[in-house]
Amino acid sequence: MMQAIIPAIYPQLERTYHLSLSQIGVITLCAQLSASVFQPVVGWLTDKYPQPFSQLTAMALSSCGIIVLAYANTYFQIIIAVMCIGIGASIFHPESSRVANLASGGRLNMAQAIFQLGGYAGLACAPLLVVMVILPNGQQSVLWLLLLTFLGKILLLYVGLWRRRILQSGFQKANRHMEDIRPLNRKQVRRSIVVLLLLIFSKYFYSAGISNYFQFYAIGNFGATEEQAQMYLFYFLLSTAIATLIGALVADRWGKIFVIRLSVLGSIPFAVMVPYGDITTAVVLITVVGFLISLSFSPILVYAQQLMPNKIGMVSGLFYGVAMGMSGIGTAILGSLADVKGIDYIQNIISLLPLLGLVVFLFPQRTKDGFYIA
Template identity: 40%
Template sequence: MGTTVAAPKPDNIEKITVYNILFIIGLCHLLNDALQAVIPAMFPILERSMGLTFTQLGLISFTLNMVSSVMQPVVGFYTDKKPIPYALPLGLTSSMLGMFFLAFAPSFETILLCVFFIGLGSAVFHPEGSRVAYMAAGNRRGLAQSIYQVGGNSGQALAPLMTALVLAKLGQAGAAWFTIFGGVAVALLFYIARWYSSRLVMYTPKKRKAQRQMNVESKKAIKGALLIIIFLIFARSWYISAISNFYAFYTIQNYEASISQSQSYIFLFLLMGAVGTFLGGPLADRFGKRNVILFSMLGTVPFSLALPYVSPLLAYVFLALIGLVLMSSFSVTVVYAQELVPGKIGTMSGLTVGLAFGMGAIGGVALGFFIDKIGLNPTIISVGFLPIFGLLTFLLPKDERIQEWYK
């Protein structure tokens, strides 16, 4: 499973790829994101059982993702200066408790409170989890980040399937079964935290000098590149939010699908997104991160524009292709940002991943509002144009240029 060397020397510590740690942190990411993804997967159930409007459903998504997005960069910034290994199991404990009480929440306000604690746990987990992946990566950062991120995407893909198998039968109370995921993750993260603590004794970042030089000579280029990354994350996150939160309603309305059948569309989209996330890292290591980001955005456009007009069967095919292509840049975007600003691993992870959650949160509220005002079908048609923002990728500095900044 892993490459283990007894008492590795500090000079060689960053060159060793520790696969067992990568797979465990990836599994924990799967369990963490499965808890989060249960929330939007429950929307059809909550809408029927509690009579919630699309705007209220959007506010639930907003609370979950905004708490996570706002806190992730804060946690990452703090832990860049003072890492906290045991924050990982503590964060998952918060998510586990939030999920348990969500199963018995009697009102919309109580649901928001439970979702707050789930989002808080995720905010703590993601930047520190990304740091663990970075420290265990050795010389294979693209692959390492893909292993870590594909865990999260796989967890998101499992939630609709679990909804069809569990929540569709048990209703809101069935959410209590998902606390088992949280308990397993907490136990594994105590093991990760012990490894993380021992690694900190030997691990020393080596790019402080390069970062200072980069800040002086290329400050404007860095800010411009990060701004473009933000726009790309905006486009990708809003589209993913539209599909994961509201496409189930589209299939129910247009294809006369049941709740369980509607979740199969979301499951396939997220499952292929997980596959795309895994493939993106190795492809970026070979063909360049900028090229993979460009392909993932523009390659999605034909399918996203055509999706609202295809048959129920062809919709499965198009959703699979969209998930595969669009999500291939998810982990790559994180690594690209980390290499833009080395030495700020947690901050850049919190910014990119947290921003994705934040954009998804805003998108959930905005899209829910648009659906209430102009209708479901026009909204789904409109979001198909979002991947066109991928044209901005041409303005990003190439991988070779970033490498030259650190020679």
């Protein structure tokens, strides 16, 4: 929710500080890069030197970002605020993904989906918080989020103590449920990791494009109010939250590869139709696309972790980090293009992003010896 509150208040920031869409894109770039650059490093360090209370530190950093955002009155201060929130996220994700594996009881897809469901629920609730609290009461009302961060710190203290007990007991392997996975050879592993990163990039880039710019598209092209635009964004983000859990259930039943293919290929026809409908059609279509592309997130992450079972933290940080960083760069470029070409132009570009999912056909083929994680 703390991360999602930033794009949710973009229209208000644009109006208050007279920002251009390229400046909005730079805010997103700073938020995404700060949330991404450190993640593989944090994951690698915690693989070697476990830090059971790192999540608590992450929540404290993000809380500082919320305070700065509440009192920011310059563009530079907004940048500082989003970077604090982003760095908190970069510390939080790798260790949290490891904890989800430890607590999975063998149901890896479901464990990752439940963890991600919390994140997507926060993303979906951010527009509602803006409509009900921030728009009526102003920028400083984001301080209400600190109540949630206080509760979060209590929960994370409990998680940290639980994790420390596991470390003290000498049981430090987060990959105990992955040892029965037959490994691919090194070349196949590299190829699969690259394909999975491209799929995650496609998903994050599309989601970032919709989260940051669909509000402006709805307001500028169809005369939607700011409140209506926030609700459209809520529908999209809610669909991603629901799909995360459903994708894990389907993956446990029919396999990760089936879900990944269904997700990336099924979303393409709906995405390309978005720019050609009225506002109702467009909202329905982005909601469907959001649902489909989010089915595969936990299967993709679990698949990557199974490919490199001894580097759970680094892999998790790599996937969260690279996806966020690259989508942040892409969103900044889209913002600059929007200032020059208009919001319609970038909506057309966003609608084509799911076509990147065609790289799913580059997965290593199943061999006679059964090399293919299904």
